Amino acid sequence: MAGLNKTTLLDWYRQMVLIRRFEEKCAELYQQGKIGGFLHLYIGQEATGVGSVAALRPQDHAITAYRDHGLALARGLDPKAIMAEMLGKRTGVSGGKGGSMHLASRELNFWGGYGIVGGHLPLAAGIALKAKYNEEDEVVLCFMGDGATNIGYFHESLNLSAVWDLPVIWLIENNGYGMGTAVDRASGQVELHKRAIGYGMKDGGRVDGMDVMAVYEAISDVARYASKNGPVLMESMTYRFQGHSMGDPERYRSKEEVQRYAAGDPIGKFRQTLIEKYKDVAGELDKIEDAVVATVAEAVDFAENSPAPTYEDLVAHVYAD
Secondary structure (H helix, E strand, O other), X not given: OOOOOHHHHHHHHHHHHHHHHHHHHHHHHHHOOOOOOOXXXXXXXXXXXXXXXXXXXXXXXXXXXXXXXXXXXXXXXXXXXXXXXXXXXXXXXXXXXXXXXXXXXXXXXXXXXXXXXXXXXXXXHHHHHHHHHOOOOOOEEEEEEHHHHHOHHHHHXXXXXXXXXXXXXXXXXXXXXXXXXXXXXXXXXXXXXXXHXXXXXXXXXXEEOOOHHHHHHHHHHHHHHHHHHOOEEEEEEXXXXXXXXXXXXXXXXXXXXXXXXXXXXXXXHHHHHHHHHOOXXXXXXXXXXXXXXXXXXXXXXXXXXXXXXXXXXXXXXXXXX
């Protein structure tokens, strides 16, 4: 793969480890009552997030649902500002008013973070329509879970994107379950990418979502297509090692199943790939991991020592000037 030098690959490793350690710390803070509301962790899906976002250019757009912390980190949002938002602090990316499910950055073209299942799909189509209408060289990467593919927003958004040849990549993060319902219990066509045929758009197929390099290559290919020819629907086969959210008792799957997938941990697989590719890189990887732990600790310290929003913050940004 052209352009993938050692520096780039080590940075991907850093991002994946950062997501894992950040999410583990969030789980801990949630259990301590410092993070409120719902909390949906990205643990296990790091390769899909890092590999796909790495294929984007600065002018491209990314949008997702409520499992958004990992993607926000991959897109380059400040871990301190994300953690402050998790704790509902004024210094958070959304001023402490959005929380876990509503992370966004106008500067980085990262548009959230939405709590309604599939509610962001029409927004992705709208962003792509803006780019098409203004003849701007931009692509929209829209993440969704497998559970979002059986609702009206999915049909409406994909249909219009095909009618108008919009530059959007519809990426299904298929982690096997829509909340606690297995895909084969909810979908007549379990190969979700094949729904592209019904909309007359390109079928991007499936990619191994536990392999960061495979994801990068696949998204790079379809991004070039989408920018010139219109929408693509594809599926990243991944797995979440934690429950749907922190309150999930996980009665719908066995511990043996989770352990089987955990044996293919995307971070461990990528670490082994790097060790085989570069001589004596293990020490560098260890240093990266130590630095990530320090970064997460600094983020927590920043968040815990940041001020809470005021009443003035609460009523600000309600009306445009």
